[in-house]
Structures are given as C-alpha cells and as structure tokens.
Amino acid sequence: MRAALVRRALQMIAFSAIGVLALITVFIVREGAPVLYKTGVGHFLFGGAWRPLEGEFGIWPMIVGSTVVTIGALAIGVPLALACAIVLAELAPPRARALLKPTIELLAGIPSVVYGFMGVVLLVPWIREHLGGPGPSVLAASVILGIMIMPTIIGISIDALQAVPRSYREGSRALGATEWQTIRMVVLPAARSGLVAAVILGMGRALGETMAVIMVAGNSVRVPHAITDPVRTLTANIALEMGYASGDHARALFATAIVLFVIVMALNSLASLARRRPRRRTRRPLWRRALGALSRGAR
Amino acid sequence: MSTTSPSLGRMSPPLVAPRVTQIVAKTLLWAATALTVGVLVFIVAFVLRRGLPYVTGDFLTEAPRDMGRAGGILPMIVGTLYVTAVAVAVATPLGLGTAIYLTEYTRGGFLTRVVRFGAECLAGVPSIIFGLFGFVFFVITLGMGWSVLAGGLTLAFMILPTVIRTAEEAVKSVPPQYREVAYTLGASKWQAIVKVVLPSALPGILTGIILGIGRSLSETAAVIFTAGSSLKMPVSLFDPARTMSVHFYLLAREGISMPKAYATAAVLVLAILVINATAYGLMHRFMKRFS
Structure with missing residues (x-):
C-alpha cells in the first residue's frame, strides 16, 4: 500500500x-501566437521591417543576425575546442590532463555577463581601432560566443573520444600507423556522432546566449553587410525590448521566442539523434529504419 | 560506434613522411589547447586583478548608494542567496525524485527515454525563454510580481535538468549489491533507497546541486525579468530582488561605475570558482569510491 x-x-x-x-511551450505559444497569426508567419519571418510602435513586425534581420553570429562562433570555437578535446583525450600525459581538464571545467562556470564585459572592455575598442566600424559588431559577438561555447564542446567531445574502444587504437598502431594517423583515420571517424552532437549543442548555446551578445553586438536592426557591422540577434531582440513592451509589441517578442524555441528544439533533437544512433556502414532502406524505430519505441 | 575502416586510397605513399605530419599536427593541437586555456585563464585573471582591489569589507557589507555608483552590494548578495535558495529547495526534490524513479523503479524502457529526452530538451532551452516564461507564468498569471519567489522558481526549472542528470548518474553508480544486502536484512524497497542508496549516492547528488547553484549565480536573463532589479534589500519571498549578475550587468551596460562593476564581477567570479571547485572535488571523490 x-x-x-x-x-x-x-x-x-x-x-x-x-x-x-510543456508549460513553457504552452505559455510562450499562447502569448506569441496571436501576433504570428495577425502578421502571418511568412511576413513575420521574412519581413525586413521591425517597427514595433507602428505594429510592423518582421524579424528577418534578427534571423540573419543570429545565423551569422552563430556561424562565426562555430568557426572560431569548434576548431579550437576540438583540438583541445583531442589533446586532453588522446595526447596529454596523465599529469597534464589532471591539471587542464578541471581548469576548463571550472572556467565553464564563468557567468556569460562576464564574457560580455570582457568583450566590451577589450575586444570592442580593439575592433574599432584596428578594423574600423563602430566596434560592437558581428565579429565581436562571434569571438565572444566562440569562446563561450568552447567548454561545452570540449566536455562532450572528450566523452565521445573516450568512448572509442582502446582496441581500435591498438589495432591501428599495430598496423604501423602513427599516433596522429590513428587519431585522424580511426578515432575521429569512430567518435564522429558524438563530436557532431557536441558541435550541435555548442550551436544551441551560441544561438540561445543573450546578455553577452547584447553587450558586444551593437543591436541595430539591420541586415549586416560586413563583419564589422553591428547586428541584433533573436535573443537580444527579446531581452532589449521586453522591459518596456506592451500589447502587440510584447506579443511579438513572444513570437520571436517561439521562433527561437523551435530552432533550438530542432537542434537538440538533432543532437540527441546524432548521439543515440551512430551512422551505420551499410545503410538500411528508410522504411526498414522507420520500422525499427517504431518497434523500439513500442518496447 | 561506426566501424568505417580507412579507405585504401588514403594508403598511397604520402607526400610528407607520416612522422613529420605527426609533429606538425601535434604542435598545432597543443598550440590550440594552450590558446584556449590561456584565453579562459586570462579572463579570470583579468577580472580578479581589476576587481579585487575594490572589494573591501565595506563593499560587501554596505547597501549601494546613488544607483550603485557608491556603496556596496550587500542587498545583491542577500538577493542572490535568497533566489538561489528557493531554486535549490524546489529543484532538489524534483530532480532527486525523478532520478530515483528512473533508476530504481523503471530500468530502461520507453518512459525513461521520454523523461530523459524531456530533460535534455529543457537543458537546451535558452535562458531568455525561461525568463519570458517566468514573467508571464509566475509574475503575471500567478500574480507573484517581480519577486524572490518568481525568480527562484524560474531558476529551479532552469537547473532541474542538471540536478536530474547528476542525481541519476549518482544513484545509478551505487552497486546493486548494496540494495541486495538491504533486502536480505528485511528492508523494504523504499527503506533500501532511503537508508542505503541515497547516503552512498550523496556526494554525487550534492555535485549536481552545487552545479545548479553555480548556474543560478551566474544567470542574468532569466532573473532580470522575474526577480526584478530593485536595489532594496529583499526581506520576504514576495519582495523584488536584484542578484549580483543582474547588478553587474546593469552597472557595466549602463556605464554606471566601472570600479564597482569590476568589483562585483570579481566577487561573482570568485564565488563561482569556489562553488565549481567544490563540485568538482566532490565528484572526483565520488567517482574514486565506486570505480
């Protein structure tokens, strides 16, 4: 009993x-859907004009902004983070690993506002002086986000690399491959699904970051044409105007959140798919795979 | 794991000796690692060096004056502790309960997958969306207003996935023999969980809670719309509060006072380093015990 x-x-x-x-989904959709309905999804997504006071809501510049900044962050963060993960998982002697890994994990906790602040005091003035433009820019946001997503990518990548069985490495070395050849041709391909998941999750983190981006991106509602142009991201759009928005304006911000939510959920699903189902060598036809997935679900 | 074997095409004699390629590759990898760790360490060192000189006893024990241009951050420290305490008090039972259910009551199975997928999704929700949600749900719909309670509950939802995940790992890693021995001695399932499994899993569970505390401390977007940004000392759960992160954000963004911004950042970073180091140490000890 x-x-x-x-x-x-x-x-x-x-x-x-x-x-x-579910609660989050319901409330965000309930608040945002009316504006999406009124403006029309196509117009809301692809409209270039964001004039909230006149009731015109097009978030295309912000979608471009988020995309550009995220791509920039990945371009900077992914190579460095993967290199770091390879060193920590494969190359570093135990003592160096025992020192480096906790250091990176500790630093993963630095508040995002602190990263943004570093951007403001160091990076933005440097860009203004050496590259021109106002300073707050696509570039500044990309660099700061690139640094911020590194701990996430490093952590998950290390797990993925360490999950590759030792015997793979030993087999490769026994065939005469060098350590680097083993990493490049055996370990990395074997860990690919986990590495992809790491990058996708890093992408989600870059897309979702708000305060740090606001501080360094400049936030003007315009499609940027150069990396020194200021941009506004979807997250920044919400946070900047939430303080004073009301009525349809506030609902338009919730509609922006719906768009962001959908993108991030799609990325998360992709990441968990990538992690759960490593690529097979021989691909079964799609209907067989669908059937397999269904029967697994039923069990 | 994929079992793609290196294609034979790649086996043709390389232009550069493999040993040379290896040296180049390793050098680049180590250089990238040094750069990464260097940047991260530099950020912490920079903030502490600029900020710590301004962190005095008065700074920690006084109320801010003139919008934060002078005085200290005592109300923010109290506000942060208050909001975090609410978050932990709510997230811990939920996370722990979920972990116990997933590991002790259903092993594997459809339900586990659904719950885990939900937790993963929740972990990926951007904090600004938590902020918006907390604002319409707690602040407006439930009528809490900008308050410690609304901020704490929003953060509780945000840290829930972390707590679930670490608690699940911790409970799962307690060897099954522990439970079997408890059953042999006549314990019920629940008694075995409470008296045997949970105490052994405690360090791991604590790790998750501490990581959650760290996330709560550093969060800005989710709290600014739910707890507000009042400079007054919060007394009751229904008072608005300004956490240290929010205070730092406002000081820095509105250029109110650079020295005070650096000092607040230094306190924040130091607190988070201590918290994360504790979590890491606990996790390390825990992992050693069961491996």
Missing part, C-alpha cells in the same frame, strides 16, 4: 521535467 503510494508519487515527480517543458 505504502510502496504503491511512493511509486505513484515518484512517477508524478518524474514527469516534472516534461511538465515544465
């Missing part, structure tokens, strides 16, 4: 995460 009660209670608690996710 009591055991059944405990079981029931725990079961309800177990659904809290899903419940919260």
Whole structure:
C-alpha cells in the first residue's frame, strides 16, 4: 500500500521535467501566437521591417543576425575546442590532463555577463581601432560566443573520444600507423556522432546566449553587410525590448521566442539523434529504419 | 560506434613522411589547447586583478548608494542567496525524485527515454525563454510580481535538468549489491533507497546541486525579468530582488561605475570558482569510491 503510494508519487515527480517543458511551450505559444497569426508567419519571418510602435513586425534581420553570429562562433570555437578535446583525450600525459581538464571545467562556470564585459572592455575598442566600424559588431559577438561555447564542446567531445574502444587504437598502431594517423583515420571517424552532437549543442548555446551578445553586438536592426557591422540577434531582440513592451509589441517578442524555441528544439533533437544512433556502414532502406524505430519505441 | 575502416586510397605513399605530419599536427593541437586555456585563464585573471582591489569589507557589507555608483552590494548578495535558495529547495526534490524513479523503479524502457529526452530538451532551452516564461507564468498569471519567489522558481526549472542528470548518474553508480544486502536484512524497497542508496549516492547528488547553484549565480536573463532589479534589500519571498549578475550587468551596460562593476564581477567570479571547485572535488571523490 505504502510502496504503491511512493511509486505513484515518484512517477508524478518524474514527469516534472516534461511538465515544465510543456508549460513553457504552452505559455510562450499562447502569448506569441496571436501576433504570428495577425502578421502571418511568412511576413513575420521574412519581413525586413521591425517597427514595433507602428505594429510592423518582421524579424528577418534578427534571423540573419543570429545565423551569422552563430556561424562565426562555430568557426572560431569548434576548431579550437576540438583540438583541445583531442589533446586532453588522446595526447596529454596523465599529469597534464589532471591539471587542464578541471581548469576548463571550472572556467565553464564563468557567468556569460562576464564574457560580455570582457568583450566590451577589450575586444570592442580593439575592433574599432584596428578594423574600423563602430566596434560592437558581428565579429565581436562571434569571438565572444566562440569562446563561450568552447567548454561545452570540449566536455562532450572528450566523452565521445573516450568512448572509442582502446582496441581500435591498438589495432591501428599495430598496423604501423602513427599516433596522429590513428587519431585522424580511426578515432575521429569512430567518435564522429558524438563530436557532431557536441558541435550541435555548442550551436544551441551560441544561438540561445543573450546578455553577452547584447553587450558586444551593437543591436541595430539591420541586415549586416560586413563583419564589422553591428547586428541584433533573436535573443537580444527579446531581452532589449521586453522591459518596456506592451500589447502587440510584447506579443511579438513572444513570437520571436517561439521562433527561437523551435530552432533550438530542432537542434537538440538533432543532437540527441546524432548521439543515440551512430551512422551505420551499410545503410538500411528508410522504411526498414522507420520500422525499427517504431518497434523500439513500442518496447 | 561506426566501424568505417580507412579507405585504401588514403594508403598511397604520402607526400610528407607520416612522422613529420605527426609533429606538425601535434604542435598545432597543443598550440590550440594552450590558446584556449590561456584565453579562459586570462579572463579570470583579468577580472580578479581589476576587481579585487575594490572589494573591501565595506563593499560587501554596505547597501549601494546613488544607483550603485557608491556603496556596496550587500542587498545583491542577500538577493542572490535568497533566489538561489528557493531554486535549490524546489529543484532538489524534483530532480532527486525523478532520478530515483528512473533508476530504481523503471530500468530502461520507453518512459525513461521520454523523461530523459524531456530533460535534455529543457537543458537546451535558452535562458531568455525561461525568463519570458517566468514573467508571464509566475509574475503575471500567478500574480507573484517581480519577486524572490518568481525568480527562484524560474531558476529551479532552469537547473532541474542538471540536478536530474547528476542525481541519476549518482544513484545509478551505487552497486546493486548494496540494495541486495538491504533486502536480505528485511528492508523494504523504499527503506533500501532511503537508508542505503541515497547516503552512498550523496556526494554525487550534492555535485549536481552545487552545479545548479553555480548556474543560478551566474544567470542574468532569466532573473532580470522575474526577480526584478530593485536595489532594496529583499526581506520576504514576495519582495523584488536584484542578484549580483543582474547588478553587474546593469552597472557595466549602463556605464554606471566601472570600479564597482569590476568589483562585483570579481566577487561573482570568485564565488563561482569556489562553488565549481567544490563540485568538482566532490565528484572526483565520488567517482574514486565506486570505480
């Protein structure tokens, strides 16, 4: 009797995460959908004019902004982070690893506002002086985000690399491959699904970052034409105007959040797919795979 | 794991001796690592060097004056602790309960996958969306206003995935023999969980909670719309509060006072380093015990 009660209670608690996710979805959609409906999804997504006071809501410049800045962040963060992960998982002697890994994990906790602040005091003036433009820019945001996503990518990549069985490496070395050849031709391909997941999650982090980006991106609502142009991202759009928005304007910000939410959820699903189902060598036809997935789901 | 074997095409004699390629590759990899770690360490060192000289006893124990241009950050420290405490108090039972259910009651299975997927999705939700949600749900719909409670509950939802994940790992790594021995001694399932499994998993569970505290401390976007940015000392759960991160953000963004901004940042960074180091140490000890 009591055991059944405990079981029931725990079961309800177990659904809290899903419940919260559902609650968030419901409330964001409920607030944002009216504006999406009124403006039209196409016009809202691809409209170039954001004049909230006149009731004109087009977030195309922000979509471009978020995309450009995220690509920039990946271009800077991914190579460095992967190199770091390879060194930590494959090359570093145990003592160096014991020092470097905790250091990176500790630094993963630095608040995003601090990163943004570093951008403001060091990077932005440097860009203004040496590259021209106002300073706050696509470039500044990309660099800061690139640094911010590194700990995320490094952590997950190390896990992926360490999951590759030792025997793979030993086999490769036994065939006469050098350490680097082993890493490049055996370990990296074997860990690919995990590495892809790491990059996708880093991408999600870059897309979702708000305060640091606001501080260094300049925030003007215009499609940028150069990396020294200021941009506004989707997240910045929400945070900057939420303080004073009301009525349809506020709802348009929630609609922006819906767009962001959908993109991030899609990325997360991709990442968990990549992590769960490593690529097979021989690809089964699509219908076989779908059937397999269904039967797995039913079990 | 994919088992793609290196294609034979790549086996043709390379232009450069493999040993030379290896030296070049390794040098580049180490250089990239040094750069990465260097940048991260530099950021911390820079903030501490600029900020710590301004961190005095008065700074930690006085209220801010003139919008933060003078005085200290005591109300922000209290506000941060308050909001974080609410977040942890709510997220811990939820996260722990989920972890126990997933590991002790359903091993594997459809439900586990659904719950885990939900937690993963929740972990990926941008903090600004938590902020918006907290604003319409807690602040407006439930009528809490900008308050410690609204901010704390929003943060609780945000750190829930972290707590679930670490607690699950911790509970899972307790060897099954522990439970079997408890059963043999006549313990019920629940008694075995409470008296045997949870105490052994405690360090791992604490790690998750501490990481959650760290995330709460450093969060800005989710709290600024839910806890508000009042400079007054929060007393009740329904008072608005300004956390240290929000205070730092406003000082820096509105250029109110650079010295005070640096000092606040230094306190924040130091607190987070200590918290994360504790979490890391605990995790390390825990992993050693069961491996």
